[in-house]
Amino acid sequence: MKNRQPLFHVVKRDHAGPGQQVLAYVAAVALALAVGAVLLKVQGVEPLTFYRQMLTMGIPGSRYPWRAVENFIRLFVPLLITSMALALAFKMRFWNIGGEGQFIMGAFWAGFAAMKLGDSLPQPAMVLVMALCGAAGGGLYGVFVAALKVRFGTNETLLTLMLNYVALYFLQFFAETKTDWNFFLDPASARPKFAKFPESAQMMTVPAGPLNLNLSLVAAIAICVILYIYLNYTKRGYEIAVVGDSPNTARYAGMKVGRIVIRTIFLSAALIGLAGAFHVSSAGILSASPTNDVGWTGIVVAWLAKLNTAGIVAASLLITVLQFGCQAASATYPSIDANFANLLQGVILFIVLAADFFTRFRLVRTRKEGAK
Amino acid sequence: MNDPVNVLTLFLFNIVLVNIPLLYGTVGEIVVEKAGSLDLGVEGTMAVGAIFGYLAGCAANSILVGLAVSFLTAGLCGLLFALLTVSLQANQNVTGLTITTFGLGLYFFVGKGIGERWPAMTAADSLVKGYSALEIPGLSKLPVIGKVLFSHNVLVYLGVVIAVLVWWYLGFTKTGLRLRAVGENPAAADSVGVNTLLYKYVHLIAGSGIMGLGGFYMALYMSGSFEGSNCWINGYGWIAIALVIFANWNPVLAILGTLVFGFFNTLQIYAGALAGAFPGPLGWLSAVPPQLYKALPFLITAIVLVASSVRKREGSGQPAALGLNYFREER
Numbered sequence: 001m002k003n004r005q006p007l008f009h010v011v012k013r014d015h016a017g018p019g020q021q022v023l024a025y026v027a028a029v030a031l032a033l034a035v036g037a038v039l040l041k042v043q044g045v046e047p048l049t050f051y052r053q054m055l056t057m058g059i060p061g062s063r064y065p066w067r068a069v070e071n072f073i074r075l076f077v078p079l080l081i082t083s084m085a086l087a088l089a090f091k092m093r094f095w096n097i098g099g100e101g102q103f104i105m106g107a108f109w110a111g112f113a114a115m116k117l118g119d120s121l122p123q124p125a126m127v128l129v130m131a132l133c134g135a136a137g138g139g140l141y142g143v144f145v146a147a148l149k150v151r152f153g154t155n156e157t158l159l160t161l162m163l164n165y166v167a168l169y170f171l172q173f174f175a176e177t178k179t180d181w182n183f184f185l186d187p188a189s190a191r192p193k194f195a196k197f198p199e200s201a202q203m204m205t206v207p208a209g210p211l212n213l214n215l216s217l218v219a220a221i222a223i224c225v226i227l228y229i230y231l232n233y234t235k236r237g238y239e240i241a242v243v244g245d246s247p248n249t250a251r252y253a254g255m256k257v258g259r260i261v262i263r264t265i266f267l268s269a270a271l272i273g274l275a276g277a278f279h280v281s282s283a284g285i286l287s288a289s290p291t292n293d294v295g296w297t298g299i300v301v302a303w304l305a306k307l308n309t310a311g312i313v314a315a316s317l318l319i320t321v322l323q324f325g326c327q328a329a330s331a332t333y334p335s336i337d338a339n340f341a342n343l344l345q346g347v348i349l350f351i352v353l354a355a356d357f358f359t360r361f362r363l364v365r366t367r368k369e370g371a372k
Numbered sequence: 373m374n375d376p377v378n379v380l381t382l383f384l385f386n387i388v389l390v391n392i393p394l395l396y397g398t399v400g401e402i403v404v405e406k407a408g409s410l411d412l413g414v415e416g417t418m419a420v421g422a423i424f425g426y427l428a429g430c431a432a433n434s435i436l437v438g439l440a441v442s443f444l445t446a447g448l449c450g451l452l453f454a455l456l457t458v459s460l461q462a463n464q465n466v467t468g469l470t471i472t473t474f475g476l477g478l479y480f481f482v483g484k485g486i487g488e489r490w491p492a493m494t495a496a497d498s499l500v501k502g503y504s505a506l507e508i509p510g511l512s513k514l515p516v517i518g519k520v521l522f523s524h525n526v527l528v529y530l531g532v533v534i535a536v537l538v539w540w541y542l543g544f545t546k547t548g549l550r551l552r553a554v555g556e557n558p559a560a561a562d563s564v565g566v567n568t569l570l571y572k573y574v575h576l577i578a579g580s581g582i583m584g585l586g587g588f589y590m591a592l593y594m595s596g597s598f599e600g601s602n603c604w605i606n607g608y609g610w611i612a613i614a615l616v617i618f619a620n621w622n623p624v625l626a627i628l629g630t631l632v633f634g635f636f637n638t639l640q641i642y643a644g645a646l647a648g649a650f651p652g653p654l655g656w657l658s659a660v661p662p663q664l665y666k667a668l669p670f671l672i673t674a675i676v677l678v679a680s681s682v683r684k685r686e687g688s689g690q691p692a693a694l695g696l697n698y699f700r701e702e703r
Binding site: 042043095334335345 | 455463469474674690
């Protein structure tokens with residue numbers, strides 16, 4: 001019988017240097033833009049003009065350029081915090097697909113605080129209470145999945161996925177039910193419509209020149225720095241890395257794996273809830289679908305960045321530019337809509353996922369064995 | 373019109389009509405998951421199959437061409453998934469979600485791009501004819517049941533036939549049993565000479581293709597009217613992922629599950645009519661918030677998921693290697 005062997009086999013290799021990886025990503029983005037350019041051309045849109053408008057996000061030539069920057073920040077902050085939080089869970093190989101649900105719960109409970117406590121608190125205290133309520137709401141919604149996973153081995157990917165929709169319809173119930181007790185709605189409106197938050201529940205802004213700097217951006221950057229230190233320079237952060245690499249090693253080393261998982265997932269989900277709270281207090285109003293898909297996009301960002309903190313900042317900037325830019329540019333082109341950003345995002349990720357293989361593995365020519 | 377029997381018949385009829393796309397999505401995902409892969413890209417795959425199947429079906433004025441193209445284009449999504457996760461060892465969750473993002477992006481890009489030139493379904497007369505109700509002789513004359521089960525369009529019957537065939541294939545054929553071995557323990561299957569790579573590729577592509585057929589159904593059900601804001605699939609792909617769990621990875625149970633989920637899905641539209649037709653026993657229906665009906669499929673699935681993990685029962689159909697990549701060199 002002939003002994004057939006494949007020509008190549010695959011061998012793991014040490015991670016390629018950062019230079020090579022950055023190169024792979026730049027190539028991925030460039031390639032995705034090229035694919036996009038072909039598609040745009042097919043639609044009869046001049047790609048270069050479209051891309052110029054997309055990358056400048058319609059800011060130059062706008063009558064209110066600073067307003068565009070403020071809107072950009074509003075889109076950027078929730079994505080940044082959510083991606084950081086998801087990366088925390090992914091580091092432990094806990095597949096938290098439930099970012100959407102946790103974000104909604106955070107937004108809901110922050111809104112609850114805003115409507116209930118209303119004008120009784122001064123602005124900084126009110127915003128802080130909302131942030132805490134949002135974090136608690138998101139955190140509890142995530143942590144009980146972690147507890148089930150630890151105790152019974154429940155599949156967390158599927159469970160968090162289901163809970164996203166439970167949360168969504170829970171919020172929609174309050175958005176669409178016009179009754180006396182539903183204090184979320186605007187009593188003046190005959191149709192069900194969320195009421196605006198009281199003044200004190202709006203996110204603080206600091207005037208920086210012509211720009212009203214949203215304080216949640218400062219908070220988000222602080223969170224990034226703290227998480228970076230937490231993950232790289234504390235015992236608890238080290239425990240996360242060990243559990244992620246090998247739960248058995250962690251167990252032999254005497255770590256309480258269950259407790260570490262529950263603690264970390266609470267932190268992760270609470271941060272996502274916090275992002276939800278920041279989002280609604282910046283908007284000053286609840287909405288029936290507040291997430292802007294950050295729970296999904298955050299997964300993309302965390303993965304693009306290889307769960308690396310600095311990388312997450314860069315990747316969430318990139319994705320926000322794509323999304324916000326496509327929105328702005330599509331205003332000029334009726335045949336291209338904001339979903340074009342999703343298409344580009346998909347292509348970028350496909351290429352990065354494929355390129356990852358070549359930084360993780362090597363192809364080795366199979367040597368002829370048994371040749372006489 | 374408000375005759376109670378009529379309302380009930382129409383309600384039951386719609387449970388079948390509106391929800392069979394779920395069955396396609398579910399059966400497709402069962403095939404994929406039995407190969408050991410968790411594909412979260414059902415929504416995107418169905419959207420791709422839907423739009424290309426519809427456009428091709430209209431252009432060729434044929435339901436068969438539409439079916440074939442939706443199967444093939446959705447199958448390409450499966451090929452992409454297989455290429456990335458099987459050959460290139462990429463993470464399955466991330467890849468699946470990306471297929472959804474990409475698929476929906478493509479759906480809107482193509483739809484918006486065609487714009488004014490969008491083909492109307494009414495212009496393709498044999499497509500319309502192919503989709504029109506096919507009354508099964510004899511059976512369709514039965515009271516209530518005849519209308520509810522035996523006077524549907526051909527895609528309804530096809531969906532049920534595919535589900536039964538896949539059930540037979542997975543449970544009673546040699547290749548089907550080998551496929552399940554690949555999903556349970558790829559290393560063991562590999563060691564007895566099963567070509568795991570080939571099995572995964574073929575079934576990921578075929579499963580995705582079946583999802584695409586459901587997308588095509590959805591397109592025809594929506595009479596092919598493209599809206600810029602809402603995709604035809606409208607979350608069915610996600611419900612299908614839930615339904616796989618609810619049906620315990622069994623295609624025949626998936627038929628039953630489709631009807632259960634479909635019951636809630638349709639109830640949110642028919643609650644008012646049913647409450648009006650049966651004010652005594654069903655009057656309370658109109659008081660239930662519609663959001664509860666929407667949430668119930670997901671809520672029930674979450675409970676099933678938790679309950680089955682608590683009981684660790686023997687009969688769970690969840691493949692043991694679900695979601696794990698198989699890296700041959702690490703056997």
